[in-house]
Amino acid sequence: MNLDLCKELQVRRSGDGYVVCTPFKYYDNDNVVVFAWPSSRGAFRVSDNGEAAERLSMDGIDVCGDRIDRWIGEAKVFFKLNWDQEDQSFWVEVDEGELAAAVFRVAEAASQLQAMTVVRNSFSESTFKAEVMSLIRDVARETGVDVKFDVPVVSNFTADALFLAEARPLAIVVAQSKDRLMEAELMWSNAKRLGDPTMVFAVVESSDKVGRKEVERAQFYTDKTLTFRNFSHQVREKMIESLSS
Known part of the structure; x- marks a missing residue:
């Protein structure tokens, strides 16, 4: 099965699922990549596979800290996504007709989450x-x-x-x-x-x-x-x- 989503999304097959390269960027200018797997009921599970959270952790940010946790709670409501606490990833399950929109929602949420690495509590005077x-x-x-x-x-x-x-x-x-x-x-x-x-x-x-x-x-x-x-x-x-x- 091949997926033809839209011209802004680059899709390739990977095992049982698909890897989708999106136009959204992480703070280091890497494109946000989203993963889609067929689920048991014929729909698709779409996830960032924990990459945004991993990037935060590599920058020394506590993903389980109060500020990040509060932001994730707000993002879940706004982007209509779920948060997998174990994998530390955004995910949602949708039918194929809603797949492109879900990919964009997951990608935008992931890019904004990783951008939280720029948050600092103090700034030098000049x-x-x-x-x-x-x-x-x-x-x-x-x-x-x-x-x-x-x-x-x-x-x-x-x-x-x-x-x-x-x-x-x-x-x-x-x-x-x-x-x-x-x-x-x-x-x-x-x-x-x-x-x-x-x-x-x-x-x-x-x-x-x-x-x-x-x-x-x-x-x-x-x-x-x-x-x-x-x-x-x-x-x-x-x-x-x-x-x-």
Whole structure:
């Protein structure tokens, strides 16, 4: 039996099942691979085979820790998947007609799980960050909107600043590295997934500092990704505009 899913998925036979290479990427840029096996009732069991969790473990992240466990619980509901505690893998059983959609759901969940490796609890101060913090305080004074600093928001990701606007809170992430920019993306993705109204702005010093491709990608996975160096006035204006709307 051959599977013809869609042009974005590369399928090959492996033993009794199938290996599906997806367009989703792990943080190291490897494609997420999903496995599909025929089940006893004529359906297919689709799984990431524990690869995302294994990658987390190799990076020294405790897959059974509270933060990861809480995220997995939320991901199960959002992606409509199961979690195999023994194999530490996402899985779902579907009919062949639903197979392509299930592969995409498992792959996206796996890529987001492995991306949790970038979560860090502290970040070194820099002149750039100090300048952004000063600008944030100026914006708070000008708009009259209260602001808090180093606040857990959206699944306990930490924002460098959180404007407590009545309509929609605004979280600011000072992205001094690719890892921190990825955190901003995860914060935004989780806010969307959970229906949290918090907006997420990432502020980078320049695209040269964190990577041009990374900044371009972040534009799609944050409410705004702003360049600070030589454009600080625009950063200020965008913050004020968002808090005033």
